[in-house]
Amino acid sequence: MTEATVILQMICSDRPGLVSELAGWVAANGGSIRHADHHTDAGAELFLSRIEWLIEGFGIPREALPTAATALAERLGGQVQLHFSDQLPRVAIFASKQSHCLQDLLWRVQSGELQMQVPLVIANHPDLEPLCTGFGVRFICVPVSRDTKPEAEQRMLALLEENGIELAVLAKYMQVLSGAFLERFPQVINIHHSFLPAFKGAQPYQRAWDRGVKLIGATAHYVTEDLDDGPIIEQTTVHVSHRDDVDDLIRKGRDTERLALARALRLHLRRQVMVYRGRTAVFA
Numbered sequence: 001m002t003e004a005t006v007i008l009q010m011i012c013s014d015r016p017g018l019v020s021e022l023a024g025w026v027a028a029n030g031g032s033i034r035h036a037d038h039h040t041d042a043g044a045e046l047f048l049s050r051i052e053w054l055i056e057g058f059g060i061p062r063e064a065l066p067t068a069a070t071a072l073a074e075r076l077g078g079q080v081q082l083h084f085s086d087q088l089p090r091v092a093i094f095a096s097k098q099s100h101c102l103q104d105l106l107w108r109v110q111s112g113e114l115q116m117q118v119p120l121v122i123a124n125h126p127d128l129e130p131l132c133t134g135f136g137v138r139f140i141c142v143p144v145s146r147d148t149k150p151e152a153e154q155r156m157l158a159l160l161e162e163n164g165i166e167l168a169v170l171a172k173y174m175q176v177l178s179g180a181f182l183e184r185f186p187q188v189i190n191i192h193h194s195f196l197p198a199f200k201g202a203q204p205y206q207r208a209w210d211r212g213v214k215l216i217g218a219t220a221h222y223v224t225e226d227l228d229d230g231p232i233i234e235q236t237t238v239h240v241s242h243r244d245d246v247d248d249l250i251r252k253g254r255d256t257e258r259l260a261l262a263r264a265l266r267l268h269l270r271r272q273v274m275v276y277r278g279r280t281a282v283f284a
Contacts, residue, residue, distance in 0.1 A: 005053060007084070008052075010048070010080050011046060011079050013077055013078070018076065036050070091166070092168050094121075101258055102132075105262065119163045123139065124173070126141045182224070188223035191264075194208065196219040196232065216253055216256070219260060220232075220233045233268065
């Protein structure tokens with residue numbers, strides 16, 4: 001069994017000695033560091049750090065660690081997040097009619113590849129309920145139309161709160177979440193079927209074929225109010241040719257969508273992604 005660890009993510013203004021201070025704080029409390037990654041954004045004069053160490057033998061009790069980490073961040077003039085590897089996040093998956101990304105994620109959870117709990121799947125169509133039933137996952141259909149969208153989003157937000165959800169994953173959920181939804185629940189990851197920033201919005205495969213591109217891809221990103229414009233976590237690509245029609249692009253693209261979303265979610269779950277300045281640092 002993998003040993004439980006603490007993961008600290010810190011962002012602060014850059015200055016000499018920060019790596020030494022952070023590592024020294026862990027060492028002074030008896031911590032055994034397993035991973036340490038750092039990045040300096042020279043243009044923004046920012047320092048980013050991710051340090052992971054064993055819980056066992058650490059001098060600060062687990063329940064006191066959040067307070068201790070906050071005090072450390074205040075001393076360094078930064079912002080901190082603290083996570084424990086043995087706490088499985090509760091994740092809701094949103095879907096519509098297409099099954100490939102949802103099925104892939106549920107299989108990876110079932111096999112233990114993605115360390116998370118999936119208390120429910122929310123969809124705006126009933127088509128995928130048999131798939132979820134087969135995996136033993138609760139399925140809730142919340143239809144959405146232009147006229148009912150505010151009420152539908154209120155119901156979805158209530159479901160997320162009732163089930164203690166901390167992250168929503170849009171696995172080909174073909175609806176745009178409103179700014180009001182994201183203000184109340186900002187932790188959302190989406191898969192878009194193009195190599196962003198190319199072909200944002202609808203029908204990217206058709207538009208890629210129209211342009212005669214030789215490379216298509218998929219992008220997993222955090223969701224913001226700006227459509228398909230949130231911080232990018234992972235991207236995958238595949239070559240296409242003049243012999244491929246739009247259906248070929250869609251078929252090949254499904255593989256890139258599955259892989260990009262699964263990789264991005266695993267990075268997020270392992271706390272290897274840090275968001276700053278509208279972009280990400282990925283400590284893979």
